[in-house]
Amino acid sequence: MKIAIIGGGVAAFEAAKNIRTLSDDAEITIYSREAVPPYRRPALSRMAAEELADAQFFIKPAAFYAENRIGLELGRTLRAIDPNTKTLTFDSGSPSTYDRLLLATGSHCFYPPVPGMDLDGVMSLREYADLQKLRARLDAGVKNAAVIGGGLLGLELAQSLLERGCLVTVFEGSPLLLPRNLDEEAAGFVLKKLGEIENLTLRFGCRVEAIAGEAGKATGVTLQDGTNEADLVMVSAGVRSNIEVAAAAGIPCNRGIVTDRFLRTGIADIYAAGDCAEVEGASYGLYDAARSMGTVAAHNLLGEEQPFVPQAYPARLSVFGIKLFSAGKLAGARSETTQDAATGTFQKRFYDEADRLVGCILVGDLREAVKLQSQIAVPTQG
C-alpha cells in the first residue's frame, strides 16, 4: 500500500512512525514544504534567542527516516489533489500517486486585517523559514519590538526578544492576561510578577488599528490613542488551519478539514490530522492533540477504525522565571485558592456541583500538575 503524508509537523511524523511499526511493507512518503525534517514546533520561540541542540529541536535525526524506510521529500509544496486518479501535484518535481493520503498541513498565523501588515518588519513565527528571517532581522539590530497578541506564544516570543536585547511591548486585545489559561484571580497574581520585568511593557484591552510605516518599513503600532514605536512587529494573534489545497480538491472543509472521529474526510481514502483537521466540529491547535491524531491516523490508514479521543489538554508556560500550568475548566460551583506571594506560588482548584475536580491553575510550584490533571473529571478542550 502506498501512503502519502503531506506536512512536516508532529502529526505527519507520528503517523509515519506508527505506520512503519504497524506495517513492514507499507510504502510511506512524507512530503513537506519545509527545508528541514520534522521538529518540535513549540521550540521555535526559544530558538529565536538561543540555538538548541539538534536532539532537542528535531523529533528524530535525519537517519531515522532512511532506517525506517520512510521517504522524506523536503521542499515539496502540495498544490493539487486529484481524488479520482489519486494523483498529487507539487510546485516542483514530478506528480505522485497514493492509495491512502493523510493531510497534516497544520495551520498558519492569522494576520488581523488592518493596514500595514504587508510592511517590511512585520512577521510571524510558525515555520523554520520564519525563524531564519527573524534571526537575520535580530542580528541586523532591532530596538523596539512589538508583539501583537499576548497569549502563550506571544509571551514566549516576548521573552526571546528581550533576551536578544529588544525593548518589547506586547499588545493584547483582551482586558485580562491569558484569558484562556487563567481566571481573573490567577491573572492578577501572574501580572504582578510580569510587571517587574525590565524592558517589557504589557498593554491589555487594546485594538491595533494599523501598522505605521515609512518607505515600506514598519515603524510603529497604531492604537486608538496613538502610535507606539516599533521597528519589528511580531504577529501572534491566533492561527488558521491550512485547508486551501484540500478545499480546492472538493474535500469538505469548514474552519478545518472536516473529519469524523476516525479522522476520515468526506472523500474516500483521504484522512486529516493535527492542526488542519476539524474533528467532529472541534479544532485543537495543540501539539499533544496533533501528536495523538497522528497515531490514530496511522491505524486508520491501515484499515482499522480507531477513534480520536480528545483529552483535557493542559496549557504550560515557562517565561521570565514564572512557571504556569492550567488544565480543565477554569470555573466551577466552588473553588479553592492557596497562594504565597513570598515564594511566588499560587494554586487554584475548581469543583463542580458534585464536588468533582474540573480544573486547576498552578503557578510557581508545578509538582502537583500531573496528579491534578489525571483527576480532572470532564475533558473540556475543543
Ligand SMILES: Cc1cc2nc3c(=O)[nH]c(=O)nc-3n(C[C@H](O)[C@H](O)[C@H](O)COP(=O)(O)OP(=O)(O)OC[C@H]3O[C@@H](n4cnc5c(N)ncnc54)[C@H](O)[C@@H]3O)c2cc1C
Ligand atoms: C512558536 C510556537 C509555539 C507553540 N507552542 C505550543 C505549546 O507550548 N503547546 C502546544 O500545545 N502547542 C504549541 N504550538 C502549536 C503546535 O506547535 C501545533 O499545534 C502543532 O505543531 C501542530 O502540528 P501539525 O503536525 O498538525 O502541524 P504543523 O506542526 O503546523 O505542521 C504542518 C506542516 O505542514 C507543512 N505544509 C503545510 N502546507 C503544505 C503543503 N501544501 N505542502 C507541503 N507541506 C505543507 C508545513 O510546512 C508544516 O511543516 C506552538 C506553535 C508555535 C508556532
